[in-house]
Amino acid sequence: MMLSRTPLFFAAGFLLLVLGLWRVDATPERILDGLGKLGWLVGLMWPPSPGGALGDLLDALAETVAMAFLGTLLAATVALPLSFFGAGNVVASTLLRFTVRRSYDALRGVDSLVWALIFVSAVGMGPFAGILALAVPDIGLLAKVFSEALESADRRQVEGVRAAGGSRLQAIRFGLIPQAAPVMLSQLLYTFESNTRSATILGVVGAGGIGLALGDRIRLNNWDEAAFIVLLILVTVAAIDWASRRIRLKLIRA
Amino acid sequence: MSPTAETVARLWQGEMVARRRRALAWLALFVVAVGVAAQIGQVDLRRLADGLPRAGDYIARTIPTLRIETLGGDFAEWMWGLDIWVGLLLDTVLIAYTGTVLGAFAGLMLSFAAAATLAPRWAVTGARRLLEFARTVPTLVFALIFVYAFGLGPFAGMLAVALHTMGALGKLFAEVHENADLRTVEAVRSAGGSWAQAMRFGVLPQSLPGVLSFGLLRFEINVREASVLGIVGAGGIGEELYLAVRQFEYPDISAIVLLILGTVALIDQLCARLRHRILGAEALRVT
Numbered sequence: 369m370m371l372s373r374t375p376l377f378f379a380a381g382f383l384l385l386v387l388g389l390w391r392v393d394a395t396p397e398r399i400l401d402g403l404g405k406l407g408w409l410v411g412l413m414w415p416p417s418p419g420g421a422l423g424d425l426l427d428a429l430a431e432t433v434a435m436a437f438l439g440t441l442l443a444a445t446v447a448l449p450l451s452f453f454g455a456g457n458v459v460a461s462t463l464l465r466f467t468v469r470r471s472y473d474a475l476r477g478v479d480s481l482v483w484a485l486i487f488v489s490a491v492g493m494g495p496f497a498g499i500l501a502l503a504v505p506d507i508g509l510l511a512k513v514f515s516e517a518l519e520s521a522d523r524r525q526v527e528g529v530r531a532a533g534g535s536r537l538q539a540i541r542f543g544l545i546p547q548a549a550p551v552m553l554s555q556l557l558y559t560f561e562s563n564t565r566s567a568t569i570l571g572v573v574g575a576g577g578i579g580l581a582l583g584d585r586i587r588l589n590n591w592d593e594a595a596f597i598v599l600l601i602l603v604t605v606a607a608i609d610w611a612s613r614r615i616r617l618k619l620i621r622a
Numbered sequence: 623m624s625p626t627a628e629t630v631a632r633l634w635q636g637e638m639v640a641r642r643r644r645a646l647a648w649l650a651l652f653v654v655a656v657g658v659a660a661q662i663g664q665v666d667l668r669r670l671a672d673g674l675p676r677a678g679d680y681i682a683r684t685i686p687t688l689r690i691e692t693l694g695g696d697f698a699e700w701m702w703g704l705d706i707w708v709g710l711l712l713d714t715v716l717i718a719y720t721g722t723v724l725g726a727f728a729g730l731m732l733s734f735a736a737a738a739t740l741a742p743r744w745a746v747t748g749a750r751r752l753l754e755f756a757r758t759v760p761t762l763v764f765a766l767i768f769v770y771a772f773g774l775g776p777f778a779g780m781l782a783v784a785l786h787t788m789g790a791l792g793k794l795f796a797e798v799h800e801n802a803d804l805r806t807v808e809a810v811r812s813a814g815g816s817w818a819q820a821m822r823f824g825v826l827p828q829s830l831p832g833v834l835s836f837g838l839l840r841f842e843i844n845v846r847e848a849s850v851l852g853i854v855g856a857g858g859i860g861e862e863l864y865l866a867v868r869q870f871e872y873p874d875i876s877a878i879v880l881l882i883l884g885t886v887a888l889i890d891q892l893c894a895r896l897r898h899r900i901l902g903a904e905a906l907r908v909t
Binding site: 387388389392398405406409427431433434435437438441473479482485486487489490491492495496499500565566568569576583586594601605606 | 655656658659660661662663664665669670673676677679680681713716717719720723724755758759760762763766767768770771772773775776777779780846847849850853854857860863864867868870875879882883886887890896
């Protein structure tokens, strides 16, 4: 019975696709024309060249990674205390927990680039705006996954500490945190990876990092330099992913 | 001979010392990393101290004045551009949807070649590199390039979303295929089916629930991403938001951000329901 409506879903999905293609004006001549231009751009991109600014680009890249790192750290510092309010085994009130979790969702709903736009306007251009922009949506994400890590912890260890005469705080410190810490750390590393990716584009709106250089090169039609920057980004992201995966595997085994 | 209590205690002590030393080394590394990052990121605490109140002040300014006596009028004034904004939000969702469907389709085509259990090694390596490239380049970078090639407007944004989605989903789909039972593939092959037919009739039916549910998750992410594409001129609500921030139209900023939040929450709910349906249907099929 439930499956019989499935073809209807697919038909509606297909209609929506057609509507979308019509709305974005995907005519064949436009596609062909664009592809021709794209081929021309790719031709201009080869060979990629640093354009004599390799030092500056590497600085900007370091700034990008630093922003991602500090953004993650800031988010974690704020999210850790918040996560206790969202965990069912720490806060018993369902209403409070529900409200708290919805507000975490709200922080996550807006892309970091939107926050970057707002923070550049509020605190000025530069990496500081980027750090804040990365941290805000992550606070929501981390508070949520930290709460879940706390909830999935085994109750008996907490009860053990309580039974031995420990206070509530001690029960959290010795019963709960040791169980949740490896999960939390590996989530932090994931967030750092994803922040490195996000940080590469924040510069497009002036929030520091390599994105500023990339946006400039594209605006000035320096396609070979733009291609070089994209390659730099690819290498950096791959390196961070590799390092983070190594550490995560170590954490899981430990 | 069993070890005496003393030996055990000594070993334990040694282990604890080693552990403490390791923890200290990690802590030192961490502190150095924070220091270096703060240096590079030009963080100084004085700037932080005056930056934070300014950020707070900025956010406070975006809060509209809603008085109880004239609530309806104030609300209407705050949401003065509601019809434009809702139109642009629908555009945003449509860009995300079209991009997700096209990208998922391209990713699905490539994912069979990228599954190590299904394709020869050279195809796996080639397909994986291509997918890796497509998902490492951020959507916004694709959008910047496509706006040049295809002109300003939602088409460039849709294409950027599709390309990045292809990379992200292709990898996940390949992992789903790798978990598929290979006996059905053999069955199709031994009945004289081609490789493509084996994929279509042997693998896809097994992977479909996973494919659809990853696709829906990606759609949720893409709605968020599509909401910023307008900043580089690639269509959707982002352009209005960019203008509002640039022109310091404070109440507009909060209105648009709230509308984006509402849309994202709505899409998330819808997708969660569809996902439950798909997974529910899957549970029926297995039992």
